[in-house]
Amino acid sequence: MTEIIINGAGDLERAAKVFLSKIGNHSIIAFYGSMGAGKTTFITALCKMLRVKDIVTSPTFTIVNEYRTQAGRPIYHFDFYRINKLSEAMDIGLYEYFDSDGLCLIEWPEMIEELLPEETLKISILVDDVDTRTLLF
Ligand SMILES: Nc1ncnc2c1ncn2[C@@H]1O[C@H](COP(=O)(O)OP(=O)(O)OP(=O)(O)O)[C@@H](O)[C@H]1O
Numbered sequence: 001m002t003e004i005i006i007n008g009a010g011d012l013e014r015a016a017k018v019f020l021s022k023i024g025n026h027s028i029i030a031f032y033g034s035m036g037a038g039k040t041t042f043i044t045a046l047c048k049m050l051r052v053k054d055i056v057t058s059p060t061f062t063i064v065n066e067y068r069t070q071a072g073r074p075i076y077h078f079d080f081y082r083i084n085k086l087s088e089a090m091d092i093g094l095y096e097y098f099d100s101d102g103l104c105l106i107e108w109p110e111m112i113e114e115l116l117p118e119e120t121l122k123i124s125i126l127v128d129d130v131d132t133r134t135l136l137f
């Protein structure tokens with residue numbers, strides 16, 4: 001079990017760096033955590049660390065947002081909070097994203113639990129207090 005403690009917003013950059021050094025070559029990463037736990041915030045920090053120039057916000061009107069790292073690798077940022085049926089996830093071509101060379105970062109993975117590949121790296125974000133979070137994986 002790996003644990004990374006994030007001590008407030010000012011510690012996100014360091015935490016993202018440590019996280020990236022520990023994920024090996026996992027390319028499908030699922031972030032579990034209650035509403036407001038900090039999934040989008042941490043994904044934004046990861047993207048910043050990967051030198052994504054695009055604005056990183058959670059997909060609101062779509063299920064997936066696509067960004068590109070400075071090195072040209074695609075990042076697919078999913079938010080399944082609003083889906084009603086698994087077929088909605090399938091319809092966007094979920095497995096084409098999963099099978100691609102891109103890095104897939106997933107919010108609300110519990111909504112598509114049955115569809116997650118075995119190699120998915122599962123991260124829990126725990127809220128310790130107002131500005132402290134723990135990542136467990
Ligand atoms: N590591 C952190 N330290 C301090 N505050 C944080 C941290 N992470 C998130 N927050 C704060 O918590 C709030 C919610 O964060 P965020 O939107 O990232 O949550 P979320 O898990 O994506 O929520 P949702 O389930 O709605 O998608 C934001 O106001 C953010 O500033």
Ligand SMILES: [Mg+2]
Nearest residue numbers: 039040058107
């Ligand atoms: Mg979010």
